[in-house]
Amino acid sequence: MATLGAQHKHKVTVVGSGNWGTTMSKLVAENVKENPTLFEETVQMWVYEEDVVIPKESRHYDAGSETANKPQKLSHLINTIHENVKYLPNITLPPNVVANPDVVDSVKDSTILIFVLPHQFIPRVCDQLIGKTMPWARAICCTKGVDVGEKGIRLMSEAIGMRLNIYCGALSGANIASEIAQEKYSETTIAYDPPPMDSRNPTPKGSPTSSQVDLISPSKTVPSARSARLKALPSEYPPLSHENVRKLFHRPYFHVRMVSDVAGVSLGGALKNIIALAAGFVDGLGWGDNAKAAVMRVGILEMVRFGKAFFADSVKTSTFTEESCGVADVVTSCMGGRNFRCAKMAIERGETIFEIEQKELNGQKLQGTSTAYEVNSFLKSQGMEKDFPLFTAVYNILEGNVKPEQIPELIEPKQ
Amino acid sequence: MATLGAQHKHKVTVVGSGNWGTTMSKLVAENVKENPTLFEETVQMWVYEEDVVIPKESRHYDAGSETANKPQKLSHLINTIHENVKYLPNITLPPNVVANPDVVDSVKDSTILIFVLPHQFIPRVCDQLIGKTMPWARAICCTKGVDVGEKGIRLMSEAIGMRLNIYCGALSGANIASEIAQEKYSETTIAYDPPPMDSRNPTPKGSPTSSQVDLISPSKTVPSARSARLKALPSEYPPLSHENVRKLFHRPYFHVRMVSDVAGVSLGGALKNIIALAAGFVDGLGWGDNAKAAVMRVGILEMVRFGKAFFADSVKTSTFTEESCGVADVVTSCMGGRNFRCAKMAIERGETIFEIEQKELNGQKLQGTSTAYEVNSFLKSQGMEKDFPLFTAVYNILEGNVKPEQIPELIEPKQ
Known part of the structure; x- marks a missing residue:
């Protein structure tokens, strides 16, 4: 067994709570529950806090209640009625999805960070997290797209990984979120290929600031130089092998194929x-x-x-x-x-x-x-x-x- | 130039005149006209003869004519009004498509045979042609499908090639015939990979009869043994290279990619x-x-x-x-x-x-x-x-x- 001798479990945070982020939280929460030796039971979901009124057509709308037609905090609503009425209505979330409006607090002690943010929010959210994530955390980027400019191409996963000085893989596929939320069959591809990492203690000082993170020009990437700065996962944790990463995402209705080709x-x-x-x-x-x-x-x-x-x-x-x-x-x-x-x-x-x-x-x-x-x-x-x-x-x-x-x-x- | 020194041209026959066969004849006839150093101008199209009445909705229907509502030979109709009113209505065929109801006569002197027959007719039509085709003729099979039985898998191209003792390639693609007949853009794949052939004269005697042609069991095919019986194209003809075969099929609206993988x-x-x-x-x-x-x-x-x-x-x-x-x-x-x-x-x-x-x-x-x-x-x-x-x-x-x-x-x- 891969987990023999492991003392810690992986804590999982989903950074994002839109249509796709909430769907991800749901399926990941189902999986951590089924793999209690690998993962902590609670999945943190960072919610960009906003005031939401339960729509009249929602099954949670109760004309007689004192909150009817009154704005409530989205995170509070998710944690009480277990539904994201604004971005993923009519889908019940497992109770082990915990909405958290504080992004720094949401990633505390987490070893697995799943980024599901709109493209344009990635830099500013990551900037808030610099120095706040576990040094050996691993990320998976579920936001599609790349930054292409005249100077070069930057992958979203690289933008995240370089800002936070952690390894970041990518998830992408024929994935219309609403169909997956309804547990209609689909597939996805996860690219996850961490380079060899530094396993010495203590953790290296001096994470890069966002101003140090430049566009990657083609053929200019030097992964070996970067990977030397990445911190290896301590042996107390179950390894984050393809097999264990797949266990976090694969569902009977969401088939995962693991590859190593992040680009x-x-x-x-x-x-x-x-x-x-x-x-x-x-x-x-x-x-x-x-x-x-x-x-x-x-x-x-x-x-x-x-x-x-x-x-x-x-x-x-x-x-x-x-x-x-x-x-x-x-x-x-x-x-x-x-x-x-x-x-x-x-x-x-x-x-x-x-x-x-x-x-x-x-x-x-x-x-x-x-x-x-x-x-x-x-x-x-x-x-x-x-x-x-x-x-x-x-x-x-x-x-x-x-x-x-x-x-x-x-x-x-x-x- | 590939044709330098060539004295003969290739004569082309399309064996079949349904929806897809007539479409093939049209586009091949357009191409032979544009490549007069490689191909003879006339394209023979074998027509399974039948009596056809011009439908009232056809633009060729003339209530006042003496043939109105009277059955006419399909081959005669094609050669006079240049349309296959039964199987490809409203598409004008180039005048160099010549319909021929005699299958043996249609392949006479032809070096390129394009088979476009319904699956089930291939054996009996080929049987009529045994010993009647040019020994160095080449075929392309445009009929989709394979014969699969418990004993093995036989490709249509193999069924044709072994019966006639000639090399047969295959054409297949995302090809809805009616769209191509209307010159709507599409693509196709042609697999053409003749083995080394016997270039001695005279041509070998004793073509196999159909009873000798057995199902090909997987891993039982011995192409080298067969190819020794195949007759090489005399040097008086332009070579049937990928380049020249492509010229016979490629149109601005029908893009051809040549490959070698017939199976x-x-x-x-x-x-x-x-x-x-x-x-x-x-x-x-x-x-x-x-x-x-x-x-x-x-x-x-x-x-x-x-x-x-x-x-x-x-x-x-x-x-x-x-x-x-x-x-x-x-x-x-x-x-x-x-x-x-x-x-x-x-x-x-x-x-x-x-x-x-x-x-x-x-x-x-x-x-x-x-x-x-x-x-x-x-x-x-x-x-x-x-x-x-x-x-x-x-x-x-x-x-x-x-x-x-x-x-x-x-x-x-x-x-």
Whole structure:
């Protein structure tokens, strides 16, 4: 048994309590309960505190009660009625999920931190946690996407890991949160591959401050230099092997495959949104299922090429072609995701996608459009636009430089 | 130039004139016209002759003409109005497609034979052609599927090639014929990998008769023994390289990728129908897009495993995970194909799929159900049912041994 001789258990904190964060808390709480030798029973969930009125349509609404129609603290509500009425209504949470509005307190003594925050909140929340997490804590980042700029590409997991000076893996897959919350069957991919770490005591001083954390330029990452600063898990804890990490996430309705390719898993979740736009364009033209499948296939191969070009040492082809975070997430996103639907609508109505964003999303930007621009700016800086004809075509369609009808000629392989 | 010094051109015959065969004739005829140094201008299309009355809704229907409402020969109609009004209405064929009701005459002098026949007609049509084809002719099989029995697996291309003692490759992809006939963008995969051949004259006597052609048992194929009997293309012809074969099929709206994995391409077109049934089952349960994508992903990996197990030397993983004949065809089939739709309907109505076949398809069998039974019978004979949990689950659902709701637990990886 992996846990023989272990004296401590792992304490788990979910940092985030939106739709996806609450879903994660639910399934992780179910698993810690089933694995009492590995994990402490209580799962902390950090809640960005807000005042919430129980909606009239909620099963928890009681017109006669003294709190009816009165704002209550979200964390208090979650801890009393065991439901996140605002972000995951109608799903009962296990009582061992404990909402905590204090982010620093929520990670106290935790050895496993699961980050499920909106992209833009990651830096500021992590900054609050610098020096407050256990030195040997491990993190898993469940936020999809990467930061792409002209200077380079930064994975969310790296942004977290470097700020907190801990190892951070990534979870991504064909994962529509509401379906998983309802325990409908799905799969996911977890990339977890900690480097060798320093096992000496005491823990090293001087965690980096956020100002020291720079963008990672391709081929500039030096994991060995970093890993020397990471602190090994003391032997009193059960090891955080693939097997034990999987036990924290795998459910009968949520099948987990463990891999070691953090960059691939992270890139998949970002680049699929560009593909979903392309699929929406050809579907909007009424070109049928052959064309949609073709664009998806070409897109998956551009994902592979992108990973190999910019993360040569770490990315595996199979992460994109065989795992949930690759091919399956592309399929789900191109069947009915928001990027797909808005792109299709733009073509059908003869409007730009920016007009659709204004009208249908109250001006909110689609992830696909911003990723398409970021990736194009990066490819331009590398002189590699031509090596990614589909990603480049999507950018040029958004810019009005080419028409969606030109996709086949633009992506036609030269032989 | 590949054609330097060549004195002969390749003559092309399409054997078959249904929906897909007529579409193939159209696109091949467009290409021979554009490559006059490689190919003769006329494309022969063998037509199974029948009497056809031009339908009233056809643009060729002329109430005042003396042929109105009178049966005419299908081949005559195609050669005069340049449309297959019965099997591909409203699509104009290039005038260099020549319909020929005599199958033996249609292949005379042809060096390229494109087989596009319904599965069940292949043996009897090929039997008529034994000894009648050019000894150095090459074939491409566009019929999807494989013959699977307890004794082994026979690829359609092998059934053709062994009967006629010629080399036969395979074409398969996310290819709904009507969309391609309308020149909507799609892709395909062509597997073409002729072995070294005998270049001595005269041509070897004694082609095998059909009774000599046995099922190929896995790991029993001896291509070297066979290839010694195959006749090399005389040097007066342009070589039938990947480049030249691609020129015969690739169109601006029909992108071709050439590979060498005939077994993989053929298996993809057969096994995807089992996956489409599984996708229909989970969609019928209302499980959403995560579940559907998961089943597709697991299915693609079982395709890979099947190919590796039974065609170890020839099958490549990437054929399934990266080519149109693999991942893209699975996507198309699981978005709206017949197998998917009938499986979904069965679950929604609480009926068996056999009742759906009776009611919706006039008792016609779905390809997916027969393939699921054939593959299961073969896997049982090899003692390998457990290695293919999704294929086995589909069979057991069809048999009523398990419920569709059990799919997640049945395919759950043991770790």
